[in-house]
Amino acid sequence: xxxxxxxxxxxxxxxxxxxxxxxxxxxxxxxxxxxxxxxxxxxxxxxxxxxxxxxxxxxxxxxxxxxxxxxxxxxxxxxxxxxxxxxxxxxxxxxxxxxxxxxxxxxxxxxxxxxxxxxxxxxxxxxxxxxxxxxxxxxxxxxxxxxxxxxxxxxxxxxxxxxxxxxxxxxxxxxxxxxxxxxxxxxxxxxxxxxxxxxxxxxxxxxxxxxxxxxxxxxxxxxxxxxxxxxxxxxxxxxxxxxxxxxxxxxxxxxxxxxxxxxxxxxxxxxxxxxxxxxxxxxxxxxxxxxx
Amino acid sequence: xxxxxxxxxxxxxxxxxxxxxxxxxxxxxxxxxxxxxxxxxxxxxxxxxxxxxxxxxxxxxxxxxxxxxxxxxxxxxxxxxxxxxxxxxxxxxxxxxxxxxxxxxxxxxxxxxxxxxxxxxxxxxxxxxxxxxxxxxxxxxxxxxxxxxxxxxxxxxxxxxxxxxxxxxxxxxxxxxxxxxxxxxxxxxxxxxxxxxxxxxxxxxxxxxxxxxxxxxxxxxxxxxxxxxxxxxxxxxxxxxxxxxxxxxxxxxxxxxxxxxxxxxxxxxxxxxxxxxxxxxxxxxxxxxxxxxxxxxxxxxxxxxxxxxxxxxxxxxxxxxxxxxxxxxxxxxxxxxxxxxxxxxxxxxxxxxxxxxxxxxxxxxxxxxxxxxxxxxxxxxxxxxxxxxxxxxxxxxxxxxxxxxxxxxxxxxxxxxxxxxxxxxxxxxxxxxxxxxxxxxxxxxxxxxxxxxxxxxxxxxxxxxxxxxxxxxxxxxxxxxxxxxxxxxxxxxxxxxxxxxxxxxxxxxxxxxxxxxxxxxxxxxxxxxxxxxxxxxxxxxxxxxxxxxxxxxxxxxxxxxxxxxxxxxxxxxxxxxxxxxxxxxxxxxxxxxxxxxxxxxxxxxxxxxxxxxxxxxxxxxxxxxxxxxxxxxxxxxxxxxxxxxxxxxxxxxxxxxxxxxxxxxx
Numbered sequence: 038x039x040x041x042x043x044x045x046x047x048x049x050x051x052x053x054x055x056x057x058x059x060x061x062x063x064x065x066x067x068x069x070x071x072x073x074x075x076x077x078x079x080x081x082x083x084x085x086x087x088x089x090x091x092x093x094x095x096x097x098x099x100x101x102x103x104x105x106x107x108x109x110x111x112x113x114x115x116x117x118x119x120x121x122x123x124x125x126x127x128x129x130x131x132x133x134x135x136x137x138x139x140x141x142x143x144x145x146x147x148x149x150x151x152x153x154x155x156x157x158x159x160x161x162x163x164x165x166x167x168x169x170x171x172x173x174x175x176x177x178x179x180x181x182x183x184x185x186x187x188x189x190x191x192x193x194x195x196x197x198x199x200x201x202x203x204x205x206x207x208x209x210x211x212x213x214x215x216x217x218x219x220x221x222x223x224x225x226x227x228x229x230x231x232x233x234x235x236x237x238x239x240x241x242x243x244x245x246x247x248x249x250x251x252x253x254x255x256x257x258x259x260x261x262x263x264x265x266x267x268x269x270x271x272x273x274x275x276x277x278x279x280x281x282x283x284x285x286x287x288x289x290x291x292x293x294x295x296x297x298x299x300x301x302x303x304x305x306x307x308x309x310x311x312x313x314x315x316x317x318x319x320x321x322x323x324x325x326x327x328x329x
Numbered sequence: 330x331x332x333x334x335x336x337x338x339x340x341x342x343x344x345x346x347x348x349x350x351x352x353x354x355x356x357x358x359x360x361x362x363x364x365x366x367x368x369x370x371x372x373x374x375x376x377x378x379x380x381x382x383x384x385x386x387x388x389x390x391x392x393x394x395x396x397x398x399x400x401x402x403x404x405x406x407x408x409x410x411x412x413x414x415x416x417x418x419x420x421x422x423x424x425x426x427x428x429x430x431x432x433x434x435x436x437x438x439x440x441x442x443x444x445x446x447x448x449x450x451x452x453x454x455x456x457x458x459x460x461x462x463x464x465x466x467x468x469x470x471x472x473x474x475x476x477x478x479x480x481x482x483x484x485x486x487x488x489x490x491x492x493x494x495x496x497x498x499x500x501x502x503x504x505x506x507x508x509x510x511x512x513x514x515x516x517x518x519x520x521x522x523x524x525x526x527x528x529x530x531x532x533x534x535x536x537x538x539x540x541x542x543x544x545x546x547x548x549x550x551x552x553x554x555x556x557x558x559x560x561x562x563x564x565x566x567x568x569x570x571x572x573x574x575x576x577x578x579x580x581x582x583x584x585x586x587x588x589x590x591x592x593x594x595x596x597x598x599x600x601x602x603x604x605x606x607x608x609x610x611x612x613x614x615x616x617x618x619x620x621x622x623x624x625x626x627x628x629x630x631x632x633x634x635x636x637x638x639x640x641x642x643x644x645x646x647x648x649x650x651x652x653x654x655x656x657x658x659x660x661x662x663x664x665x666x667x668x669x670x671x672x673x674x675x676x677x678x679x680x681x682x683x684x685x686x687x688x689x690x691x692x693x694x695x696x697x698x699x700x701x702x703x704x705x706x707x708x709x710x711x712x713x714x715x716x717x718x719x720x721x722x723x724x725x726x727x728x729x730x731x732x733x734x735x736x737x738x739x740x741x742x743x744x745x746x747x748x749x750x751x752x753x754x755x756x757x758x759x760x761x762x763x764x765x766x767x768x769x770x771x772x773x774x775x776x777x778x779x780x781x782x783x784x785x786x787x788x789x790x791x792x793x794x795x796x797x798x799x800x801x802x803x804x805x806x807x808x809x810x811x812x813x814x815x816x817x818x819x820x821x822x823x824x825x826x827x828x829x830x831x832x833x834x835x836x837x838x839x840x841x842x843x844x845x846x847x848x849x850x851x852x853x854x855x856x857x858x859x860x861x862x863x864x865x866x867x868x869x870x871x872x873x874x875x876x877x878x879x880x881x882x883x884x885x886x887x888x889x890x891x892x893x894x895x896x897x898x899x900x901x902x903x904x905x906x907x908x909x910x911x912x913x914x915x916x917x918x919x920x921x922x923x924x925x926x927x928x929x930x931x932x933x934x935x936x937x938x939x940x941x942x943x944x945x946x947x948x949x950x951x952x953x954x955x956x957x958x959x960x961x962x963x964x965x966x967x968x969x970x971x972x973x974x975x976x977x978x979x980x981x982x983x984x985x986x987x988x989x990x991x992x993x994x995x
Contacts, residue, residue: 105950126930127952230973232926237974240987262972313935313970 040088040139043175044111047137051109052080057135061099062111063092068150074099086111088175091153093144095119095270098226100129109135113144117168118268118303119226125306128229138171140178147275159271159284162190169304189292193285208253214279215252221273221283222259227266234258256286264290265312268303331457334365334390335449336381338372338397340427347431349442353396356446360453364388373403378410385414392459394452396424396445417461419917419980424452447993454992455985462917462979467959469555470667471908474499476547476847479507480890481882482672483529484897485904490538492905497664498533499561500543501843502590504608505530507674508883511591511698513705513712515890516754517785523707527607534609542662544614546843550669550850553941553959554877555913557666565657566614568601572652575603575611579644579653587619589709593699595717596709601644606707615644615653622655668877668904669851671861672897673844675883677836678733678741686729686834687805692718693812694805694832697728697751704758714762716831719810723830726759727814728752728770729802734837735773743858745837746887749776752835753789760793768795769827771802771816779889798825805832838887851878852940860886871900875939879903918980919961920968926975927953933967933976942967 048060064075064085072092075085076099088111096110097119112120117138123129143160145153166179189197196204219235222228235243235255242258244251260283267287274284294300298311335357339345350368357366365388369377372395384390393416395407400423408418426445434441471494475486478500486498498505509515510530512522533539542561549560568579583599591604598604600619603611617623621641628638645653677698680688687694693716695703706712716723730752734745749772756768775797777783789795800817807813811828818825840859848855853873854862861884864872871879879900882893907913920941929952934942941960944952953975968976968983977983 126932128928128930229928229930230926231928232973234972234974240983309935310932313932 040175041086044088044137044139045083045086047173047175048077048083048086048109049080051135052077052083056107057109058106059103060086060109060111060137061096061103062086062137063088063094063096070150070152071147088139090142090145090156091147093147093157093271093275095224095226095272097123097270098224098272100134101226101229104129104133107133107135109137111137111139112168112171113139113141114165114168115141115163115268115270117170118301119270121170121303121306121308122266122268123226123229125303125308126229131306136168136171136173138168138174140168140174140176141166157271158190158192159269159288162188170306190285190288192282193288193292196285196289209249211281212252212256213249215247215256215281216279217247217252217255218278220276220278221281224272224276225263226268226270226272227263228259234262256281256283260286260290263287265294265298265300265310266302267291331362331392332364332388332390333360333362333392333394333453333456334384334388335360335363335367335394335396335453336372336377336384337366337368337426337449338377338395339368339370340398340431341371344397344426344431344445347435347438347441348426348445349438352442353426353445353449357394357396357449357453360450362392362457363453365390372397373406378406381407381410382414385411385416391416391420392456393421394424394449394456395421396426396449396452398427399423399425417463419462420456420459422452422456422459424448450995451989451992454988458982458985458988460979460982464914464917465958466912466914467555468912469908469910470557470665471495472497472664472666473668473670473904473908474547474557474559474664474666475670475672477507477672477674477841477882477884478502478505478533478541478543479672479674479882479893480509480526480529481674481893481897481900482507482670483526483533484894485670485672485881485901486533486539487529487536488898488901489904489908490536492901493538494905494908495538495540496536497540497542497561497666499545499547500541501546502604503544503566503602503614504604504610505533505541505543506605506608508698509890510605510607511593511701511705513701513708514754514758516750517779517781519754519757523607523705527609530607530609541610543610545662547847548661548850552665553957554875555667555907556959557669557877559664559666559669561662561664563660563662565617565659567617567620567654567657568613568615569652569654569657570610570612572650573612573648574650574652575613576649578647578649580613582643582647584641584643585619585621587616592702592709593696595695595699595702668879668907670879670881670897670900670904671847671851671853671873671884672881672900673841673847673884675838675887676841678739678745678839680732680834680836682739683732683834685804686732686802687807687812687832688732688834691805691807691812691832692716693723693807693830694834696732696834696836697748697755698836700755700831700833701751704755704762712762714759714831721830722763724763724765724767725811725827725829726756726766726768726831726833727802727812727827727829728756728768728833728835730770730772730835732834732836733839734835741837741839741858743887744776746776747889748835748837749774750779750782750785750889752833753777753786753795755833756789756795757793760795768793769829770795770797771800772797773799773801779891800825838883840884844884851875852938853878853880860884871896871903877907915958916963918963918978919958920956920963920965920976920978922954922956923975923977924953926973928973928975929953930972932970932972936966936970938964938966 051057060077063072066073095116097116124131143156243254300311354366371377411421412418430441430445473489473496475482475498486496490496509526515522545563548562551558579601580599583601585600586597588594589596589598601613601615603613625638625640702708703714733741759766777786798818800819802816804815814827816825853875863870881896881900939960941957943955945955965978
């Protein structure tokens with residue numbers, strides 16, 4: 038069945054029975070090509086909902102703003118891991134969220150008025166096609182082996198091979214562009230703080246001036262706050278207006294955590310965060326791949 | 330506006346011999362907010378402290394920095410001094426000029442002086458941002474929980490109760506008495522173990538301030554020193570102990586049989602039973618697994634197929650007071666306590682890993698605790714030692730020591746401490762039972778440190794004629810009704826072969842089943858062998874790192890009866906000291922939460938090693954954390970884990986520490 042139609046049918050049923058107050062999904066954006074988030078409150082509106090390869094947004098993030106109501110949300114596999122993350126960090130109540138999981142073909146890069154053809158690099162490398170948590174599944178589940186760590190992105194490997202000065206230059210060029218709009222933070226399901234460290238005055242971790250050293254500080258601390266938590270949904274990368282390669286920074290840390298602790302965040306809601314726990318038989322860098 | 334006074338201590342020549350004190354004082358005077366700086370020969374002396382008090386009053390100081398020794402040494406001294414001058418004691422900061430400067434840079438006067446100035450500058454920056462702190466007082470529940478009814482727990486409960494406090498003594502098995510009740514005689518005096526133990530057991534059973542909960546287990550403990558709350562599972566006995574008179578007709582007539590745990594499997598008991606004749610309470614429990622009526626009910630529940638088992642219920646028919654209660658269920662009891670003593674004791678090592686000794690394969694290879702039951706006059710053979718295989722009295726007995734002790738290859742590198750002595754005792758007792766018995770003991774070393782212990786081993790060798798062979802056993806096998814023991818006499822350097830009637834394995838000591846789970850719920854630490862760990866091996870031997878939780882007996886490591894009793898009494902003294910207070914002052918240097926910033930991710934709860942973080946729901950539905958100040962030790966892990974920066978540590982706030990770092994890296 039058509040994915041869009043399946044989502045519409047389910048959304049209609051949920052809204053008509055009053056099971057949820059709102060369905061968060063995708064609709065066609067103003068350029069007529071690329072998708073944008075849609076918040077559907079009326080059953081009559083469900084035909085606006087679509088699903089295609091332009092549906093990049095991680096809609097799980099919006100749950101942070103709708104904690105009081107019963108909400109249905111359309112999620113791709115990586116977004117479903119965000120739901121586990123939010124649940125595990127007690128940011129959402131699982132029984133208030135109805136998860137419409139979509140078997141994901143991967144999403145394309147976006148450009149105004151242009152239909153993207155190329156899958157995102159992360160989607161090309163991605164092996165998770167089925168959502169890890171859902172109440173209703175749209176699409177035929179793809180047979181998958183045991184979840185295995187994707188190899189590090191080739192670009193991260195290239196960076197690793199650079200001499201330190203060159204790598205430093207690379208990041209300086211990236212961070213110099215930052216205008217500190219904080220769109221990366223707003224799009225991120227892992228950024229839940231009511232007061233972000235960047236806005237703290239006592240102590241003042243990041244200066245108010247927008248220049249390379251301060252920007253550097255901002256992105257480094259944020260990356261560390263996400264180490265072992267980032268589910269690599271690419272929302273920050275997508276949100277960045279100056280195209281900073283935050284995906285590489287986060288991927289590096291996620292890869293380190295996966296190697297050291299056999300851990301991928303968001304695979305279950307009950308997982309203990311490796312950087313907050315000590316397991317007695319923890320062997321650094323050795324062992325079977327485990328999803329929790 | 331802070332008015333800071335700086336006091337530099339010479340510590341005799343300890344600091345003044347290396348650090349240029351006048352220069353440090355001069356530099357201190359230039360620091361912001363410092364209104365007074367002076368030096369003293371010994372700031373901790375009466376003269377030094379008076380000078381400190383006078384300066385506080387004369388210069389209207391509201392913050393104090395003392396550059397002297399480690400705060401571990403004299404912080405409390407100076408807090409009291411500062412408080413006696415009218416200042417809040419937490420508006421004091423110590424700079425460690427001795428351990429951190431003069432002692433470690435003894436030959437570099439210039440470097441040590443510069444470092445001393447840096448340390449003073451950092452301390453001034455920190456104290457300028459200090460807030461007055463006030464210790465909170467909490468009440469104390471004047472009741473103690475003792476977990477484990479062996480000799481250590483019994484002694485502890487009696488001492489606490491005799492001091493006037495209420496005690497709840499929880500024992501997992503149907504009777505108190507523990508391992509000591511299983512022993513025949515005690516070394517080195519050869520007192521009858523039961524004879525000296527049972528009066529204490531009876532005293533516990535009858536004590537007006539001791540509530541005895543047998544056949545019960547502590548499942549969960551919450552709270553903190555002075556205010557614990559414990560969930561205790563009372564297992565169903567199916568006998569109403571309020572009605573039961575302990576007449577014994579039920580266990581005399583019960584037709585079901587099971588191996589007796591108390592007799593270590595060498596004897597049998599009935600399904601409704603008391604573990605041994607002098608048990609306290611002397612009222613039975615029904616073992617559901619072996620009871621015929623329970624088996625019948627099980628058969629009914631399973632669909633009632635095949636041959637109908639007997640319905641039995643003989644105990645119910647014979648009971649003169651109708652005490653049998655089939656409806657009884659496991660019950661959770663929740664009680665409050667001010668202090669907890671863990672005296673969970675030991676079990677013996679599983680000897681089956683040593684295939685060469687033949688334990689478990691040949692019936693005449695038994696453990697020392699089984700021999701103890703065979704020798705006991707109240708044991709299954711009424712004190713007559715016989716071979717399990719044919720019931721004949723053994724004439725040649727071989728003892729093998731260190732079975733599961735001092736052997737790294739089985740993960741037991743430690744010495745079990747009591748085995749050398751009980752082997753000597755058992756060989757003496759065998760000789761007394763039957764003068765024809767010849768005992769051989771294979772040993773590694775003889776450990777007989779203790780009052781009259783060495784003499785006792787001598788007695789075994791000289792009076793009982795026990796042959797001590799230094800060496801290990803390599804093989805044991807049956808031949809013509811005998812057990813052939815192959816070993817090595819390492820002193821003579823030759824192999825030994827003995828045809829034995831009975832082989833006794835001196836199995837070592839290891840912690841009881843469930844000790845780790847209990848330690849985890851109590852949040853006390855245990856070592857790699859799962860023995861519980863004391864707060865300090867020399868100076869705080871019965872305390873734990875968790876306030877209000879104490880240890881006694883072999884739960885902590887191998888020890889003999891006198892040591893266990895001494896520890897029971899020692900733990901009781903600690904408990905009484907705690908319970909005699911009406912209130913406890915809580916350390917104010919603990920974490921606190923800014924609920925506005927807290928996002929309720931509960932990461933702090935995961936990292937807190939003291940279970941000191943609870944949650945609360947605010948009126949707007951937000952869930953935030955709350956610090957339990959009774960449990961918080963001020964370690965600061967939550968502060969570093971908190972992404973939104975909602976956590977702070979009183980006395981070590983982020984602002985103070987960063988100001989300190991800034992001053993140091995100026």
